[in-house]
Amino acid sequence: MRTFARLPIVLATAVAALASHGTAFAQDKVLNVYSARHYQTDEAMYDTFTKTTGIKINRVDADDAGIVARLKAEGAASPADVILLVDAARMAGADAQGLFQPIKSAKLDAAIPAHLRADATKDGVSWTGFSTRARVVVYDPLRVKAADVATYEQLADPKLKGLVCTRSGSHPYNLSLFATVVERLGDAKGEAWLKGVVDNMARAPKGGDTDQIKAVASGECGIGLTNTYYLARLIKSTKPEDRAVVERVKVIFPNQGTTGTHVNIAGAAVAKHAKNRDNAVAFMEYLASPFAxxxxxxxxxxxxxxxxxxxxxxxxxxxxxxxxxxEQIPLGVVAKNLTKVQQMLDRVGYK
Incomplete structure (x- = not known):
């Protein structure tokens, strides 16, 4: 498997060179994947696709921001066929910049629930989620009762003042959650909820999701927000310090009695200027298979x-x-609400 991971962002001369080789890319039985996923287990997934179809995968590994920047720099000369990004907010943001193309696939329509995909148009669907994670609440049972954090709405309750910790409100993981909360509550109530969460902060937002879990365990915070896979990593860890964190905190899947816990996705899309479009669609359909x-x-x-x-x-x-x-709210609402939610965060002082 060839990878472009060490290549810098494409400069003008490189773009011109890629343009001159566009036909060669299209003629080869290849698939060029730009991926923000960096997991060793993916290698078997890619290898099986190649063995099954004969389509060779060339992969660029970078973070989400790097991939988006690269696609924009390369423009129509980009060799990218499939884009793998993490989080609906990131997928929606890249889509809004015109970096994806819609596709129609009966196999994907049957395999992936509609609420885990971009809103369908007459031209098809522009991005699809292939895995999900839940955004849950971790809490200190010595300071907080489970009944007081049973819903996302309760995070704004004045009784929790000085207890809540999160990463940046503008981080995509939080933006996706907030976009769906605003969709449920409406603009006025949604913004009031965000203000209430800010008022309940134990300290200014900082760090990542694992930091929030550890802050709860250390007593710095009483409540934190995290994606489930961060907690799962700690649960699987054999390090004594990680085991101590897991034993110190409890977890709640919010809104079980109402709308359900917010879930987000890691997903994929066919690049706007894909030279190997049929191969890209075949790969997208493969990702929905039980094996993949x-x-x-x-x-x-x-x-x-x-x-x-x-x-x-x-x-x-x-x-x-x-x-x-x-939660069953279509993740397409994330795209609709992103700008509005960011403006709300600015107004209420959610850093």
């Missing part, structure tokens, strides 16, 4: 997105991830 789902989801301690596919992950089961009610 196991690698795609389990590689990052996530849940499968495809209908009827169950992932056997002891860490997810340990936190109750095998039986929770998931």
């Amino acid at each position: 789902q196991d690698y795609f989801a389990n590689g990052n301690n996530e849940f499968a997105a495809a209908n009827g596919v169950k992932i056997d992950n002891p860490a997810l089961k340990a936190m109750g991830g095998d039986k929770f009610k998931a």
Whole structure:
């Protein structure tokens, strides 16, 4: 498997060179994948696709921002066929910049629930989720009652003042959650909720999701927000310090009695200027297969997105991830609400 991972962002001369080789890319039985996923288990997933189809995969590995920047720099000369990004907010942001093209696939329509994909148009669907993760609440049982954090709405309750910790409000993981909360509550109530969360902060937002879990365990915070796979990594860890963190905190899947816990996705899209479009669609359909789902989801301690596919992950089961009610709000609303939510965050001072 050839990778372009060490190549810098394409400069003007390189773009011109790629343009001159565009025909060669199209003629080869290849697929050029730009991926923000960096999990060793993905190698078997890619290898099986190649063995099954004869289509060789060339891969660029970078973070989401690097991939988007590269696509924009390369423009129509880009060799990218498939884009793998993490989080609906990132998928929606790249889509809004015109970096994807819609596709129509009966196999994907049957395999992946509509609420885990971009909104369908007459031209098809521009991006699809292939694994899911839940955004859950971790709390200190010595300071907080489970009943007081049973819903996302309760995070704004004044009784929790000085207890809440999160990463930046503008981080895509939070933006996706906030976009769906605003969709449910409406603009006025949604913004009031965000203001209430800010008022309840134990300290200014900082760090990542693992930092929030550890802050709760250390007593710095009483409540934190995290994606399930961060907690699963700690549960699987054999390090004494990680074991101590897991034993110190409890987890809640919010809104089980109402709308369900917010879930987000890692997903894929066909690049706007894909030279190997048929191969790209075939790969997208492959990602929805039970075999690929196991690698795609389990590689990052996530849940499968495809209908009827169950992932056997002891860490997810340990936190109750095998039986929770998931929110059904279409993730397409994330795209619709992103700008509005960011403006709300600015107004309420959510850093």
